[in-house]
Amino acid sequence: MNLKNEFIEFFKSKGHVQIPSAPLIPENDPSVLFNTAGMQPLIPYLMGKKHPEGTRLCDYQKCVRLTDLDSIGDKTHHTFFEMLGNWSLGDYFKKESIGYSFEFLTKVLKIPVERLAVTVFAGNEDIPRDEVAANVWRSLGISDNRIAYLGVEDNFWIAGDSGPCGGDTEIFYFRSEDPIPDKFDPSDERWVEIWNNVFMEFNKDKDGKITELPQKNVDTGMGLERVVAVLEGVTDNYETSIWKDIIAKIEEISGKPYQGNEISMRIIADHIRTAVFISADYAGIKPSNTDQGYILRRLIRRAIRHAKKLEIDTNSNFMEQIALEIIKKYEDYYEEIKTNKNVVLEVLKNEGLKFNRTLEKGLKEFSKLLKNLDSKIIDKDNAFKLYDTYGFPIELTEEMAKENGLSVDIEGFKEKFKAHQELSRTASAGKFKGGLASSGEIETKYHTATHLLNAALKKIVSKDVHQKGSNITSERMRFDFSCDHKLTDEEKRSVEALVNEWIMEDLPVTMETMSKKDAVASGAEAMFIEKYADIVNVYSIGDVSKEICGGPHVQHTGELGKFKIIKEEASSAGVRRIKAILE
Numbered sequence: 298m299n300l301k302n303e304f305i306e307f308f309k310s311k312g313h314v315q316i317p318s319a320p321l322i323p324e325n326d327p328s329v330l331f332n333t334a335g336m337q338p339l340i341p342y343l344m345g346k347k348h349p350e351g352t353r354l355c356d357y358q359k360c361v362r363l364t365d366l367d368s369i370g371d372k373t374h375h376t377f378f379e380m381l382g383n384w385s386l387g388d389y390f391k392k393e394s395i396g397y398s399f400e401f402l403t404k405v406l407k408i409p410v411e412r413l414a415v416t417v418f419a420g421n422e423d424i425p426r427d428e429v430a431a432n433v434w435r436s437l438g439i440s441d442n443r444i445a446y447l448g449v450e451d452n453f454w455i456a457g458d459s460g461p462c463g464g465d466t467e468i469f470y471f472r473s474e475d476p477i478p479d480k481f482d483p484s485d486e487r488w489v490e491i492w493n494n495v496f497m498e499f500n501k502d503k504d505g506k507i508t509e510l511p512q513k514n515v516d517t518g519m520g521l522e523r524v525v526a527v528l529e530g531v532t533d534n535y536e537t538s539i540w541k542d543i544i545a546k547i548e549e550i551s552g553k554p555y556q557g558n559e560i561s562m563r564i565i566a567d568h569i570r571t572a573v574f575i576s577a578d579y580a581g582i583k584p585s586n587t588d589q590g591y592i593l594r595r596l597i598r599r600a601i602r603h604a605k606k607l608e609i610d611t612n613s614n615f616m617e618q619i620a621l622e623i624i625k626k627y628e629d630y631y632e633e634i635k636t637n638k639n640v641v642l643e644v645l646k647n648e649g650l651k652f653n654r655t656l657e658k659g660l661k662e663f664s665k666l667l668k669n670l671d672s673k674i675i676d677k678d679n680a681f682k683l684y685d686t687y688g689f690p691i692e693l694t695e696e697m698a699k700e701n702g703l704s705v706d707i708e709g710f711k712e713k714f715k716a717h718q719e720l721s722r723t724a725s726a727g728k729f730k731g732g733l734a735s736s737g738e739i740e741t742k743y744h745t746a747t748h749l750l751n752a753a754l755k756k757i758v759s760k761d762v763h764q765k766g767s768n769i770t771s772e773r774m775r776f777d778f779s780c781d782h783k784l785t786d787e788e789k790r791s792v793e794a795l796v797n798e799w800i801m802e803d804l805p806v807t808m809e810t811m812s813k814k815d816a817v818a819s820g821a822e823a824m825f826i827e828k829y830a831d832i833v834n835v836y837s838i839g840d841v842s843k844e845i846c847g848g849p850h851v852q853h854t855g856e857l858g859k860f861k862i863i864k865e866e867a868s869s870a871g872v873r874r875i876k877a878i879l880e
């Protein structure tokens with residue numbers, strides 16, 4: 298049985314429209330690195346905005362949760378997972394929602410009712426105990442013994458600290474060969490949660506105030522990996538049909554069986570799958586030392602270290618081989634996996650090359666360190682050396698230390714890390730000043746900010762935004778661009794936030810000289826292509842912008858300060874104008 302297809306078909310038969318999975322890297326929301334739940338992209342609609350597809354929706358959604366990345370390696374947790382969900386946006390509520398879940402589990406998946414139990418919200422001082430939900434369960438044949446009432450910590454759902462929220466009812470499955478106990482005890486680990494139906498009727502604002510939403514919604518989420526394990530009768534998710542071929546590939550490459558090497562194999566499988574999905578996302582994330590890029594780097598490097606433990610030749614293309622197995626599994630479900638297959642393989646190859654250059658030496662350095670250590674702590678200088686010279690993410694050093702009964706002076710490491718960053722920033726600013734005698738420092742900054750603004754508008758407003766003009770003084774920048782509408786406040790805010798995020802990331806600005814033809818082929822943006830000579834300079838800012846340009850530019854975006862839009866107005870027909878400053 299194909300659970301994804303069965304789920305979607307079932308909910309379509311109940312009048313739901315299937316919506317595509319939102320990107321893993323949230324669009325226009327720099328406050329979170331990854332989508333962590335199916336409901337996240339739907340927040341505006343849960344708050345009352347009209348959804349173009351109607352009031353009944355369903356999907357399978359890509360999610361990444363990293364609360365405890367370094368404990369991944371067990372049988373049931375994954376850094377990436379798929380969540381099946383159905384939503385009512387002010388349409389049906391508790392009775393239908395519970396009814397649909399029950400019907401899907403017992404009729405379509407044919408799970409025996411005796412194996413099911415539920416928790417229901419016990420209420421608190423503001424919200425009464427959810428007898429409505431409990432009664433629906435009773436009417437479907439769930440006995441009182443199998444209904445547990447739990448409080449806010451367990452049965453109230455909110456993504457983070459604020460936003461749409463509400464009490465929920467969670468469905469559990471008895472996953473054990475043992476006789477099924479009559480009375481359901483949610484703390485008994487043989488009962489595993491398989492589905493969560495949230496009745497989203499409130500909004501919690503930033504100050505913690507709870508108000509009713511204009512409409513009553515349902516938001517459900519079912520973890521695909523877990524339910525497949527239930528249906529296939531295994532307690533180790535990696536023994537399901539989802540992972541079988543991937544684990545077999547790792548067995549083949551390493552020449553070792555899964556039994557006995559489970560942890561490293563699970564880590565490799567899990568991390569490469571997540572790396573495939575992060576790098577395939579249209580956001581174009583590449584391994585780096587900040588944000589999503591850093592997570593991607595950590596996942597890949599941790600997988601490589603575990604491959605080494607399995608004595609896999611890490612200079613081989615083992616990651617690409619495993620990735621191909623993963624791509625095969627998902628490309629029919631996620632278009633970007635198919636489209637960006639080569640991007641993914643390239644990311645894995647390049648990051649592998651980079652890490653392999655220093656890995657061996659770093660591991661030797663680590664063993665040497667162990668021998669000479671006279672305390673149980675790896676000090677900040679050694680931790681920093683492993684990071685800076687050998688490319689070991691600090692978390693990797695920590696994990697290796699733990700395996701040897703040691704700890705790391707993390708606070709000391711952070712101090713050193715910060716001091717080092719400031720030093721290199723000043724150094725690059727100084728060098729740059731020397732080379733650019735004729736152009737004012739502030740104008741140069743505005744020039745680089747113009748490229749960032751151009752890229753941010755493309756990302757947030759429309760990919761059809763193009764530069765129509767630019768004018769820079771030492772007081773401000775002015776940027777004209779093609780756009781068919783007045784920017785909304787939300788768009789302005791998001792553009793500003795994105796430019797500032799890129800500034801914070803301290804992205805490197807690099808220049809390459811090439812033929813105009815190659816520049817265009819490489820995707821570099823140009824205002825009037827015919828205006829340029831045959832050989833042009835192409836300026837890139839990290840991965841976010843690439844433009845044909847005469848320069849000059851700063852060397853790192855961190856030099857720009859804070860970017861602020863002060864005005865947005867019409868310039869001429871179909872052309873808008875932004876005035877902005879750097880503070």
Ligand code: SER
Nearest residue numbers: 334336493516517518
């Ligand atoms: N938002 C809820 C969850 O993530 C249900 O989808 O569990």
